Structure formats: C-alpha cells, structure tokens
Amino acid sequence: MGLAMGLLAPSARGVMPPLPKPVSYNRDVRPILAENCFYCHGQDPNHRKKNLRLDQADSAYTKAIVPGDADESALVERIFIDKSDEQMPPPDSHRHLSPEQKQVLKRWVAEGAQYEQHWAYVAPARPALPHVDRKGWVRNPIDAFVLAKLETEGLSPSPEADPITLMRRVTLDLTGLPPTPAEVDAYLADSKKPGAYERLVDRLLASPAYGERMALPWLDAARYADSNGFQQDGDTYQWVWRDWVVRALNADMPFDEFSTDQLAGDLLPNATTDQKIASAFNRNHLLNGEGGAIAEEQRNIILFDRVDTTATTWLALTVACAQCHDHKFDPITQRDYYSLMAAFNQVPETGVPGGGPGRIRVAAPYIELPTDENKATIARLEAELKSADKEADATKRFEAELVKWEPTVTPETPDIDRALLPILREKPEERTKAEAAQLKNGLRKHFEKKVWPKIAAKDPALKRANELKDQLARYKNEEVPRVMIMSDAKHRDTHILDRGNYETPKEKVSFATPAFLPPMPKDAPKNRLGLARWLFMPENPLTARVQANRYWQDFFGVGLVKTSEDLGVQSEMPVHQDLLDWLAVEFRQPSIPDSDDCKSEISNLKSEISESGDCCSGLPHAWSMKHIHRLIVTSATYRQSSRVTPALLARDPENRLLARGGRFRMPAMVLRDVALATSGLLDRRIGGKPVYPYQPEGIWDSLAITKERDFTYPQSHGADLYRRSLYTFWRRTVAPADVFDNSNRQTCRVRLAVTCTPLHALTTLNDPTWVEAARVLAAHAMESSPDTDARLTFAFRQVLAREPHETELKILRHMFDRQRSFYADVRKAAEAATSVGDSPPAKDLDVTDHAALSAVCLAILNLDEALTHE
Numbered sequence: 098m099g100l101a102m103g104l105l106a107p108s109a110r111g112v113m114p115p116l117p118k119p120v121s122y123n124r125d126v127r128p129i130l131a132e133n134c135f136y137c138h139g140q141d142p143n144h145r146k147k148n149l150r151l152d153q154a155d156s157a158y159t160k161a162i163v164p165g166d167a168d169e170s171a172l173v174e175r176i177f178i179d180k181s182d183e184q185m186p187p188p189d190s191h192r193h194l195s196p197e198q199k200q201v202l203k204r205w206v207a208e209g210a211q212y213e214q215h216w217a218y219v220a221p222a223r224p225a226l227p228h229v230d231r232k233g234w235v236r237n238p239i240d241a242f243v244l245a246k247l248e249t250e251g252l253s254p255s256p257e258a259d260p261i262t263l264m265r266r267v268t269l270d271l272t273g274l275p276p277t278p279a280e281v282d283a284y285l286a287d288s289k290k291p292g293a294y295e296r297l298v299d300r301l302l303a304s305p306a307y308g309e310r311m312a313l314p315w316l317d318a319a320r321y322a323d324s325n326g327f328q329q330d331g332d333t334y335q336w337v338w339r340d341w342v343v344r345a346l347n348a349d350m351p352f353d354e355f356s357t358d359q360l361a362g363d364l365l366p367n368a369t370t371d372q373k374i375a376s377a378f379n380r381n382h383l384l385n386g387e388g389g390a391i392a393e394e395q396r397n398i399i400l401f402d403r404v405d406t407t408a409t410t411w412l413a414l415t416v417a418c419a420q421c422h423d424h425k426f427d428p429i430t431q432r433d434y435y436s437l438m439a440a441f442n443q444v445p446e447t448g449v450p451g452g453g454p455g456r457i458r459v460a461a462p463y464i465e466l467p468t469d470e471n472k473a474t475i476a477r478l479e480a481e482l483k484s485a486d487k488e489a490d491a492t493k494r495f496e497a498e499l500v501k502w503e504p505t506v507t508p509e510t511p512d513i514d515r516a517l518l519p520i521l522r523e524k525p526e527e528r529t530k531a532e533a534a535q536l537k538n539g540l541r542k543h544f545e546k547k548v549w550p551k552i553a554a555k556d557p558a559l560k561r562a563n564e565l566k567d568q569l570a571r572y573k574n575e576e577v578p579r580v581m582i583m584s585d586a587k588h589r590d591t592h593i594l595d596r597g598n599y600e601t602p603k604e605k606v607s608f609a610t611p612a613f614l615p616p617m618p619k620d621a622p623k624n625r626l627g628l629a630r631w632l633f634m635p636e637n638p639l640t641a642r643v644q645a646n647r648y649w650q651d652f653f654g655v656g657l658v659k660t661s662e663d664l665g666v667q668s669e670m671p672v673h674q675d676l677l678d679w680l681a682v683e684f685r686q687p688s689i690p691d692s693d694d695c696k697s698e699i700s701n702l703k704s705e706i707s708e709s710g711d712c713c714s715g716l717p718h719a720w721s722m723k724h725i726h727r728l729i730v731t732s733a734t735y736r737q738s739s740r741v742t743p744a745l746l747a748r749d750p751e752n753r754l755l756a757r758g759g760r761f762r763m764p765a766m767v768l769r770d771v772a773l774a775t776s777g778l779l780d781r782r783i784g785g786k787p788v789y790p791y792q793p794e795g796i797w798d799s800l801a802i803t804k805e806r807d808f809t810y811p812q813s814h815g816a817d818l819y820r821r822s823l824y825t826f827w828r829r830t831v832a833p834a835d836v837f838d839n840s841n842r843q844t845c846r847v848r849l850a851v852t853c854t855p856l857h858a859l860t861t862l863n864d865p866t867w868v869e870a871a872r873v874l875a876a877h878a879m880e881s882s883p884d885t886d887a888r889l890t891f892a893f894r895q896v897l898a899r900e901p902h903e904t905e906l907k908i909l910r911h912m913f914d915r916q917r918s919f920y921a922d923v924r925k926a927a928e929a930a931t932s933v934g935d936s937p938p939a940k941d942l943d944v945t946d947h948a949a950l951s952a953v954c955l956a957i958l959n960l961d962e963a964l965t966h967e
Contacts, residue, residue, distance in 0.1 A: 273310030308347035331458025396448030489558035654761035869934025871955035
C-alpha cells in the first residue's frame with residue numbers, strides 16, 4: 098500500500114505501512130519538506146537561513162544532501178541529532194518530524210534524492226486507460242481509473258443507487274431543484290428502455306434551471322454581492338452580470354470564451370454589450386465609501402483583490418503573500434505578483450464609489466442598461482415633464498430669471514462655488530474666454546440647484562415642472578442599472594511595492610505571467626486579453642486541471658484534490674491523479690461524444706479512446722462545461738449508492754478512493770429552493786433585479802441610517818418572496834440570515850466548509866420560509882385525499898421523491914396524531930401555525946388537521962435524507 102493510501106487507512110496499531118519503492122519526492126517527501134523546512138529553506142530570500150534551499154536540487158546537493166549516501170548527508174544528520182542547538186527543525190520553530198517522516202527522508206536520500214517537478218506544474222497529458230478486471234462495471238473512462246485504483250486496494254465499488262435516489266441526486270445536482278412525483282413516475286416508466294438515465298441527464302442539462310444551479314459556485318468565486326460593503330453599504334447593479342452568467346452557462350458557452358469575456362471582454366475587438374457586462378467579474382469587489390477612506394489606498398486594495406481572485410479562480414494558486422515578499426512555498430516571486438497586477442492597473446477608477454444621489458453607489462467605469470420597464474417609465478416622466486414645462490413656460494422663465502440673477506452675483510453670494518471666487522473678483526473685461534465660460538457654466542449650475550427651486554416653489558405650475566424634473570433625475574440615477582465594468586482607458590505605471598505599501602513604490606515592472614509557468618505567446622497582447630489567452634494555452638498546466646477538480650467537487654462534495662483553492666506545493670498529492678489529468682485533457686480536447694448512438698466501445702479497454710473522434714460524429718466542443726458534467730454524472734462512479742459499510746468507513750472515511758457515491762449536506766441556498774419547490778411556492782422566473790425574502794426583523798439596523806440612506810429591510814411581497822435563492826439580495830455587511838456555510842461574498846471562495854451547528858437546524862425548523870412551505874405543502878396534501886396515510890405519503894413523496902416504507906409511515910402517523918391532539922386543545926396555536934407567511938391561508942380545511950399535518954411536513958423537510966445529497 099502506498100503512503101497516500103496508508104494515510105487514508107492507518108493500521109489499528111498505528112504502524113506506518115511499508116513505503117513503495119522507490120520513495121517519491123512528490124508523493125512522500127515534498128509534503129514533509131513543505132510543512133517543516135521550506136519556511137526557512139525555501140525560495141523567499143528574505144527569510145532564508147544559511148543560504149540553503151531544500152526546494153531546489155542544486156542548492157540541496159551542494160550544502161545538505163549527498164545523493165545515495167544518507168550517512169554523509171547533513172540533512173539526515175541534523176534531523177536525527179539529539180542536540181537541541183543543532184537539531185532540525187529547531188525546537189523553537191514549533192515544527193516536529195515524526196520518526197516515520199525521518200525514515201522517509203533518510204530512505205529518499207539513500208535512494209538518490211531524486212527531485213521532481215510539482216505534479217500540478219507539469220502540463221497534463223491524456224493517460225492511457227488502465228487495465229481492470231471488472232470491465233462490465235465501466236460506463237465511461239472515469240470508471241476505468243476509479244476501478245483500477247479500487248482493485249489495487251482490494252476494494253469493490255458499491256452497487257448502483259436505486260432509481261429514485263439516483264434521479265433525485267442528479268436532478269438536484271444539475272438543477273438545484275427536486276424532481277416532482279410526476280417526473281419520477283415518468284422516469285420509472287421510461288427506465289424499462291435502454292438509455293433512460295442518459296435521456297434524463299440530457300433533459301436536465303437542457304433545463305433553464307441548470308444555469309441557475311451551476312452559477313452558485315461561480316458567484317462565490319467571483320465574490321458577487323448586491324452591495325459594496327462597509328458602513329453605509331451602497332447598492333449596486335451587478336445583478337446584470339449575474340444574469341449574464343446564468344445565460345452563458347445555459348448556452349454552454351465554452352469555458353475559454355466564458356473566462357475570456359469575464360477577464361477581458363471589454364478588450365475584445367468590437368466588444369459587444371454582453372462582453373462588456375461579462376467583464377464585471379472583476380468589478381464585483383468591495384468598494385469603500387466611508388468618509389475616512391483614502392482613495393489611492395482603496396484602489397490598491399482593489400487591485401490586490403483582483404490578482405488574488407484571478408489566481409485562485411483560474412490557477413488555484415495562493416499568491417496573496419507575494420504581495421509583500423516572495424512566496425514561502427510556491428515558486429511565485431514578488432516580481433511575479435506585481436507583473437501580474439500590471440494587467441489590472443489600467444482601469445480609470447479612483448478606488449471609491451460615487452454615483453450621485455439616492456441609494457445606488459457605483460464607481461466608473463460603468464455602462465447604463467435601462468430595462469424595458471425603465472424605458473417605459475422614463476418615457477412617461479419625460480412626457481409629463483414636457484407637458485408641465487409647456488404649461489408653466491418653464492424653460493423660457495428659467496432663462497429669463499437666470500439673466501436677471503446673474504448680474505447680482507458677487508464673491509459674497511452665499512454658497513457660491515469657491516472655484517468661481519477668483520474669477521468673480523476679476524473685472525469682466527480682464528477675464529479670459531476660458532474663465533468666462535467657466536463662470537457662466539458654474540453660475541448656471543448654482544442657479545439651477547440653489548436659486549431656481551425657491552423661485553419655482555412660489556408658482557404651482559413651475560413647482561410641478563420642477564418636481565417632475567427632479568423625479569426624472571432621481572429615477573434615472575436610482576433605477577436605471579449602471580453596471581460597473583472593466584476598461585484599460587487610463588495608463589498607469591506599476592511598481593513593486595515595499596511590503597505591499599502603496600506609498601513606497603520600488604522597481605517598475607511591466608505585465609508578465611508568473612515566470613515558473615510557460616511563457617505567453619510572443620504575439621499575445623500585454624494586457625488582460627493576453628492573460629486570458631495564456632490561461633488556455635495547451636502548455637498551461639493549471640487551468641483545465643483546476644476546473645475539472647472543482648467540477649468533481651460540485652458532484653462529490655470534495656475535489657480529487659481536496660484543496661481546490663490551492664494546487665500548489667502544499668496541496669495534497671491526488672489519489673486519482675491520472676483521472677484528474679484525463680478529465681483536464683478531455684475538458685479542453687473532447688474525445689468522448691455526448692450522443693449515445695455514436696459512443697466509442699470502451700468495455701474492452703484495450704486502448705485509449707481515439708482523440709481524433711474519427712470513430713464517430715457528435716463530439717462536443719472544446720471546453721464544454723456540460724460535456725464534463727455529463728461525463729461525471731453518467732459514470733458508474735457517480736451512480737453508486739452512497740451507503741457505507743462499517744468496514745469501508747474505517748478503511749476510507751472520506752471516500753477518497755470513491756468506492757461509494759458522494760454523501761454530504763446540500764448547500765443552504767439549494768435547501769431553501771427545495772422547500773419552496775416541494776410546497777409549490779417557488780416562482781421560477783429567471784433573472785432580474787434582486788428580491789428580499791423573509792429575514793429577521795431589524796436585520797439591517799446595525800447599518801448607519803442617514804437622511805439620504807434608508808437601511809430598513811424592504812421585504813418583498815407576492816411572487817418575489819418565492820424566487821430562487823440565487824436572486825436574494827446579498828448585502829455584504831449583513832448577509833442573508835438563512836444562508837449558512839456559504840461564502841460571505843467579500844473575497845473569492847472556491848471551497849466551502851460544511852459545518853454542523855444548532856443554528857442550521859434552528860433555521861430549517863423556524864425560518865418563515867420553511868414553516869410556510871410546510872403549511873402550504875400540508876394544504877396540498879389535504880386537498881389530494883381525505884385519507885391520512887395518503888396525505889402523509891403525498892407530502893413524503895413531494896420532498897423525498899419516494900414513498901415511505903411501512904415503518905416510516907407508522908412513525909409519521911404517530912407524529913400526526915400527537916400533533917393533532919395538541920392543536921385540538923390549543924386552537925390559537927393551530928391558527929397561528931396555519932397562517933405563517935404571506936401566501937393566502939388555505940380555505941375550507943380543518944385548522945386542527947392542517948396544523949398537525951404542517952408540523953409533520955416541516956419534520957419531513959428536516960429529515961436527514963431531505964437535507965443530504967444521498
């Protein structure tokens with residue numbers, strides 16, 4: 098058993114299993130050195146001790162290692178020595194090598210101390226499909242790699258999940274919504290024919306709900322929110338970009354195009370409006386509008402955020418520490434960091450918001466995108482203003498009053514613009530043409546803003562025209578979407594900053610990609626567009642791997658590399674590296690057709706499937722996200738039951754060997770959508786401005802409230818209350834209270850922790866969304882049949898897709914009887930339970946039965962099976 102496998106399955110006595118021969122630097126040695134040695138003996142020259150680098154063979158061989166001779170190697174001597182002043186790692190470093198780790202290093206040196214390039218920094222090549230014994234289990238190449246590993250470890254895959262469990266799993270995974278009983282029945286009827294499951298998958302991939310579900314992890318990576326953050330948290334219109342993401346995913350936009358548009362859509366030749374909207378990816382950052390914010394400091398913070406977000410999203414590199422010094426572990430220098438930042442340093446922005454009066458606070462550059470509703474409202478207001486202006490003869494009277502007022506202006510005029518004072522103090526004949534024009538324009542603005550409203554207030558007709566003018570201006574400012582986008586309109590020099598301090602620039606740098614990775618093509622533009630093209634070069638070792646790993650994470654709860662945010666030298670060595678590499682190459686260069694009718698025969702596994710596709714037609718396009726998703730969910734690996742035996746749990750508790758299906762609690766945003774969908778409350782409209790579902794009273798009270806800003810929570814009503822969670826307004830300073838374990842949307846997050854606290858259960862048992870969904874589901878169940886068991890079965894199927902077993906039905910019936918007994922004695926409680934939420938209460942239903950069944954439905958929504966990806 099290899100070391101990686103041994104870490105998954107330590108023996109009962111804690112004895113380390115024997116290492117394979119030879120010891121592998123990447124698999125066995127690098128993790129030990131990275132954790133214990135590279136901090137002082139790595140690439141950062143500012144922290145390096147004794148000028149010794151253990152991350153490079155030349156330095157290590159010169160100063161610490163004699164390849165093949167452990168007895169003569171200082172490295173081996175110093176890790177085994179007992180003297181505290183000579184021991185490595187030093188005792189005061191708080192790092193400690195176990196006896197087993199010391200033996201690994203000693204054996205490695207004795208075997209020749211061969212260094213290897215970090216696996217993730219080598220461009221993936223399509224590996225040949227491995228030989229397996231159980232050929233009949235393999236449905237596509239994914240299974241060949243998984244099965245080969247299982248057979249090596251003496252394990253067998255789990256049986257396929259039952260049809261209903263599998264249908265519910267894949268429907269939730271691809272659409273974020275549960276299947277309806279009618280859809281389950283139709284699938285079961287179709288399952289008697291070959292290819293039924295594949296046809297189901299194709300229908301789900303074609304569903305508009307697919308883009309909404311797949312947008313969720315991308316929005317976390319993009320740190321998307323509907324407000325800027327900080328005190329007096331201004332609202333934005335970045336939801337227009339969110340809708341672009343959903344459309345692009347539903348259209349299966351190739352991932353290279355999807356990425357290029359978001360990184361550099363504004364730089365494409367003849368960029369379309371959609372491509373400019375896509376570039377808003379890198380305007381989703383926090384924007385500090387606090388009074389004490391220093392604009393240039395905030396602009397640099399935004400730049401740092403863009404570099405970190407781009408590196409994490411596409412490269413899975415942790416580059417943030419290189420802002421201040423060379424990376425301690427990965428070969429990323431401070432020069433690399435600022436050379437990359439140069440691509441984002443040409444945006445004509447100040448670093449602080451400024452969008453005029455009203456609630457909206459955006460920062461240039463942006464584009465205005467009035468909706469059809471906006472256009473209609475503006476046209477109506479303009480027509481009313483034109484009529485009122487004509488009735489009051491406002492334009493003529495404004496000009497006349499302005500002419501009368503101008504000669505009265507002196508430097509002592511109250512509130513006059515200070516910039517005009519030097520000009521006013523000059524004699525008219527001494528003013529230059531530019532000064533005269535500046536004065537005329539400044540006085541007109543002052544008159545319009547300060548003087549004219551007072552004059553108009555004395556005349557009803559003028560007052561009406563003035564009010565309409567103000568109303569039109571406010572509407573355009575507050576209601577017409579202004580989407581912040583990227584632009585390279587302002588050239589700036591970029592410098593390495595001393596310890597990341599924008600006030601102490603050092604050497605000037607120009608744009609370049611990290612030096613340790615393959616260089617950009619010579620003809621690539623030196624800007625964000627060149628960066629985007631570099632990401633998708635075949636030589637780039639990271640982009641395809643990173644995304645393939647994250648797609649696996651979406652469907653199995655954990656990536657083939659657990660640290661999906663970091664594929665650097667401190668990441669784990671993947672158990673299924675060949676599978677990850679195969680998926681990466683397949684993503685960028687498909688060889689497997691999506692059509693069942695022309696799939697290559699792979700059951701004999703004699704050779705790799707032809708990359709040319711000559712054997713058939715119907716190959717998907719390169720970088721097709723739907724293709725990779727389809728491959729994963731149609732594999733036998735994905736279709737396994739998630740049930741786990743005690744022996745398998747002890748052997749592989751985290752399911753890294755993939756001997757069973759993935760089992761994990763679903764994201765909170767999906768769970769809310771499931772509750773709404775199963776009750777029939779869900780409004781399935783796609784896109785549009787954010788909505789405000791139920792939240793605790795006073796949830797925004799902690800924010801500053803001024804005359805200009807009203808931070809009371811404007812709860813939605815009607816259909817808007819029941820939109821998908823994707824459309825919930827996300828205020829960065831006070832995130833939605835019913836969303837747990839999600840990103841805070843303040844920084845890029847690509848791997849979310851799944852925690853288990855009482856707050857989760859308190860939400861799903863008490864939040865108005867779940868309580869209302871339960872009582873509406875109960876009403877539908879009561880309307881479906883007069884029989885109690887039939888009602889319970891109806892509700893159970895709506896949530897879990899299957900019918901309850903007799904034992905389960907007995908428990909549900911017992912709970913219903915107990916709840917009915919309680920509510921029969923406390924009618925007010927029954928009335929309260931059946932009136933939660935804004936949806937109309939059910940009519941002509943026995944309130945006691947309805948309340949009791951609502952409690953049972955809420956319990957069903959909170960079953961482990963209901964909350965878990967089974």
